[in-house]
Amino acid sequence: MSSDLAARLREGTKHSHTMAENTAFMKCFLKGIVEKEPFRKLIANLYFVYSTLEAELLRHSSHPMIGLTYFPELNRKTNLEKDLTFYYGEDWRHQIVALEAGKAYVARIQELANTEPVLLIAHAYVRYMGDLSGGQSLKKIVRSAMNLPPDQGTGLHEFEQLPTIEAIRAFKAKYRDALNSLPVDDTLATKIVDEANYAFELNRNVVHELEPDVKAAIGEHVFDLITRQDKPGSTERSPGNTSVELIAAD
Numbered sequence: 001m002s003s004d005l006a007a008r009l010r011e012g013t014k015h016s017h018t019m020a021e022n023t024a025f026m027k028c029f030l031k032g033i034v035e036k037e038p039f040r041k042l043i044a045n046l047y048f049v050y051s052t053l054e055a056e057l058l059r060h061s062s063h064p065m066i067g068l069t070y071f072p073e074l075n076r077k078t079n080l081e082k083d084l085t086f087y088y089g090e091d092w093r094h095q096i097v098a099l100e101a102g103k104a105y106v107a108r109i110q111e112l113a114n115t116e117p118v119l120l121i122a123h124a125y126v127r128y129m130g131d132l133s134g135g136q137s138l139k140k141i142v143r144s145a146m147n148l149p150p151d152q153g154t155g156l157h158e159f160e161q162l163p164t165i166e167a168i169r170a171f172k173a174k175y176r177d178a179l180n181s182l183p184v185d186d187t188l189a190t191k192i193v194d195e196a197n198y199a200f201e202l203n204r205n206v207v208h209e210l211e212p213d214v215k216a217a218i219g220e221h222v223f224d225l226i227t228r229q230d231k232p233g234s235t236e237r238s239p240g241n242t243s244v245e246l247i248a249a250d
């Protein structure tokens, strides 16, 4: 029996995805503008988010549905610690601060973990599938924009256990199969899609809060030029058929 949850998630979050790609922060990013200060703040906030998400997924890993979609090889916390050491130095723990939007994101994950843990699946989907998709192109942009030494500063998007594009593609197919194997009824599927849309919103709020930092770094004029036009989103097309031009950036 397939719940078709993977397709429902992709279809049901298309609009949110397009909005995420069209945030001012991401528009600058896609133009190769990656400023160190806002970028390291993003990494810091994602560290708070992933630490919470991964601890809660582990705590609930024997939950019948969470267990089926629990893949510890996706965990980002250790890689983010390496990134934070790189961007802030050894005492990063004393320097990083949660943004208001970062706190709200963490609070939502904690709330669900204590009330309706099955909805954590939506949060895992939004972050991990994103990291395995557009994240792979963003990694290349970060590396060239900041002229990074090899293997430093891009741990967020390095999956040591999925070292090639083919391995990532195969894993994403496995992840979608796992989503489809969940015994969810229509009501629960709708709730998971709604929560995924909310997870996109929480992500957008984090990058919105970083916009003043980007503006300060590149100047209001350039910021306005880069951010005034919207583009169609990457998940408006069919799965797997989307990353062509992005991967061609290799």
Ligand code: HEM
Binding pocket: 006, 009, 010, 017, 020, 021, 026, 027, 029, 030, 125, 126, 127, 129, 130, 131, 133, 134, 135, 137, 172, 200, 203, 234, 235, 238, 239, 240, 241, 242, 243, 246
């Ligand atoms: C400029 C930024 C982004 C670009 C260029 C981008 C690009 C892409 C592409 C090309 C895909 C399709 C991959 C495939 O079908 O195999 C994709 C999928 C996805 N992205 Fe993004 N993305 C961006 C930002 C984000 C953000 C900020 C999030 C969430 C935090 C996100 C979450 C996802 C998810 C969950 C999928 C999987 C959709 C599915 O179910 O197939 N993306 N992205």
